Amino acid sequence: MSERDGNTVILRKARSGRAEHQARGMSPSKALRLALAQTADALYDMPVAVAAVEQVEISQTGLDRELGGGGLLILLDGPDGARGALRMDLGLLGALIEVQTTGRVSGRATADRAVTRTDAAISAPLIDAMLARFEAQLREETPAHWAQEFRYGVMMEDVRGMQLALTAPAFHVLRLMVETGDVAQPGALTLILPAPPETPEADDPKQEAVLARTLEACAMGVPVRLEAVLGRIKMPLGEVCRLKPGDTLPVALDKPMRIWLEASEKHVVAMAHLGQSDGLRAVRLLLPQSERAALPTEVAEEAPSRIAPKRVAPDVEDAALSEPGAAPPEPSPSDMKAFADQLSE
Missing domain, CATH: 2.30.330.10 (SpoA-like)
Known part of the structure; x- marks a missing residue:
């Protein structure tokens, strides 16, 4: 009985220590959540609470599902010609416009409408400042990471144009469900950044020799018709x-x-x-x-x-x-x- 109790105590301490380490660490989802909340508070004194955050990796075929659903589509410019994307739904976009025009979020239902260049211009300061904070917070944990130097680029008119502009084979996707203002108006923000290509492992001379022998054996065993x-x-x-x-x-x-x-x-x-x-x-x-x-x-x-x-x-x-x-x-x-x-x- 005492041995089982001892094992239970050890497991509980291990879980507590792991949770504490994860809380101290700066993951991309945590960095983006803090960057959005801090930027909204610093620029517009607008409370933003992130209700849920999810990070996944997708291929080119998954872009349609991530970018669909309406809202503001922004093409992000990155280093060495890299490109990412950001989608802000009408709920978050409406709260951002209200807080800059009336000083508060009313909580009224957002009507379904087409976004304009004015909407993009109003959201540009928030996007640039959020991405800068996101990059700085990740740099503290990992000096070289995949979210460096991305900034506001241009508004895209439709999903198809955005898909043609994004040419990377794989992407990191961070989805945020947020509540803005004192009335907790729901909104959503999706950040899509290209995943860096995998670094090939160093060549092993022994492995190359085995591969060469295997290729030679296969080639010499191929039937040839004369x-x-x-x-x-x-x-x-x-x-x-x-x-x-x-x-x-x-x-x-x-x-x-x-x-x-x-x-x-x-x-x-x-x-x-x-x-x-x-x-x-x-x-x-x-x-x-x-x-x-x-x-x-x-x-x-x-x-x-x-x-x-x-x-x-x-x-x-x-x-x-x-x-x-x-x-x-x-x-x-x-x-x-x-x-x-x-x-x-």
Whole structure:
């Protein structure tokens, strides 16, 4: 029993200490609440009590919901071209106008109306002074924060124009429900400021090496389709439609049994020699002269070469590799006969 009571006392003290620490700390919601109340009192001797405050983070898609509902829309100018927004509903705007014209808040219901440039000019001193106090109070807790140097910019006519002006990918939103004057007239204020981009973590050389090995393994495991091309024929569509069993098609070959290995988009990868292996049709890759020179001597002597005979000038395979779409020269009758004899074996 005594042990359980002791644990309860410890938990109660822990909660009390945490609450006291949070009360001493200056969060953005607390800073804005104090900044609005202090500014209204200093400028207009107008009591403002914040009944509720909420802080959330939204993306671009959530701006429509935050800016809708009518009221005064103000585009805020920030550092380095950053932009924020402030929305003041008609209840708070009406109390602000009344206290400057009659000296008090009457508490009468605010009629639904369109805001004007005069409304924006009347609210500008309150907005600038509130943002300055908000920034100063946050600076005491965090010297570099996301609410620095934002000031009154210009009044926006509609929500769509405000959405086009706000280009940041994410925003901090602070919503305040307030009561103004001795009659506690309800009102609302919403502050929207861009959220700073996340700072990338320092590069880890070990992690980069693992990533490079993983990427290499994935790349080398990707299937690639190669096509062995003996030659290509261009024919009108009408002739193709008239083809029937038994018709022959002339295939222009630069050399008998030589083919092109092509990847997608007719990209020539290598030259090969058509033949047989264990009774099956097979292709034998022919090394380019540059790759053949890089091989050891004993390997290069056994490796098949793709150097053209001296009677062919220039090298047809070299032209095919550099110009995939180039048409090969017409084969001689003896070449065609040798090719046909090998295919019939």
